[in-house]
Amino acid sequence: MDDVMVRAVGLHKVFKDKKRGVVHAVNDLSFEAKAGEIFAILGPNGAGKTTTLRMLSTILRPTEGYAVVAGFDVTKEPEKVRFRIGYLPSESGLYHRLTPKELVMFFGRVSGLDSHEVKKRMDELFESLGITEFANTKIEKLSTGMKQKVAVARTIIHNPPVLILDEPTQGLDVVASRVVENFILNAKREGKCVILSTHIMEEAEYLADKILVINKGTKRALGTMADLRKLTGKERLREIFLELISNSGEEQ
Numbered sequence: 001m002d003d004v005m006v007r008a009v010g011l012h013k014v015f016k017d018k019k020r021g022v023v024h025a026v027n028d029l030s031f032e033a034k035a036g037e038i039f040a041i042l043g044p045n046g047a048g049k050t051t052t053l054r055m056l057s058t059i060l061r062p063t064e065g066y067a068v069v070a071g072f073d074v075t076k077e078p079e080k081v082r083f084r085i086g087y088l089p090s091e092s093g094l095y096h097r098l099t100p101k102e103l104v105m106f107f108g109r110v111s112g113l114d115s116h117e118v119k120k121r122m123d124e125l126f127e128s129l130g131i132t133e134f135a136n137t138k139i140e141k142l143s144t145g146m147k148q149k150v151a152v153a154r155t156i157i158h159n160p161p162v163l164i165l166d167e168p169t170q171g172l173d174v175v176a177s178r179v180v181e182n183f184i185l186n187a188k189r190e191g192k193c194v195i196l197s198t199h200i201m202e203e204a205e206y207l208a209d210k211i212l213v214i215n216k217g218t219k220r221a222l223g224t225m226a227d228l229r230k231l232t233g234k235e236r237l238r239e240i241f242l243e244l245i246s247n248s249g250e251e252q
């Protein structure tokens with residue numbers, strides 16, 4: 001069996017913005033990610049990371065090109081894709097009046113698990129993410145880091161084979177980031193395919209098997225850290241990244 005879990009082919013997204021006119025948010029992106037792999041999309045603000053992940057998550061329709069996620073075309077069979085992915089949006093609106101337990105239980109039930117299954121999986125997730133001690137506190141009273149851990153738990157309560165995480169450690173301190181990062185590494189060990197976006201070099205370096213560098217919606221490089229080092233002759237991802245971005249050219 002083909003273990004490619006996410007395949008993007010010539011993805012384009014064009015927005016028509018009243019003020020800015022035609023915006024080419026994503027230009028001809030193609031890539032593949034496999035089961036048991038962490039694939040990072042690295043780019044500066046406005047590079048097209050969120051737009052790309054929203055297309056993979058069936059929220060936005062590609063203007064051109066297509067994507068196949070967990071065996072299904074995102075445009076033709078979006079509901080099949082939705083059941084097989086856990087999507088963490090960059091601003092995850094949680095229901096602040098609920099407790100983590102109530103929220104995650106609700107999402108587990110909505111995704112078709114029975115209450116016994118949800119409970120079992122929720123307990124495991126809460127333990128590994130360190131949510132247990134505040135599982136019964138209203139979300140509105142939690143810190144940013146705690147909220148993000150709850151958002152992660154909600155995203156994967158149904159145990160999907162593909163995780164699509166938009167800047168998963170955004171706004172978190174080093175300690176909370178490490179909890180989320182280790183969680184992501186664990187998902188990889190379980191054989192999940194993880195696609196994440198980040199603008200944090202250390203995170204891409206620490207987590208990713210493959211890195212897709214984008215700028216202004218366009219691919220700048222794709223490969224392992226070793227590939228990117230070879231390509232640029234630089235050692236640290238920060239230097240590699242700056243080199244790749246500065247070569248973008250203004251003609252784009």
Ligand SMILES: Nc1ncnc2c1ncn2[C@@H]1O[C@H](COP(=O)(O)OP(=O)(O)O)[C@@H](O)[C@H]1O
Binds near residue numbers: 015017024025046
């Ligand atoms: N709904 C939209 N309408 C118009 N322009 C958009 C919309 N969403 C994103 N964009 C533009 O597309 C580009 C890429 O945005 P985005 O994918 O959010 O980048 P990133 O996540 O890498 O910061 C930006 O120029 C952004 O302003």
Ligand SMILES: [Mg+2]
Binds near residue numbers: 049050051090166
């Ligand atoms: Mg974004």
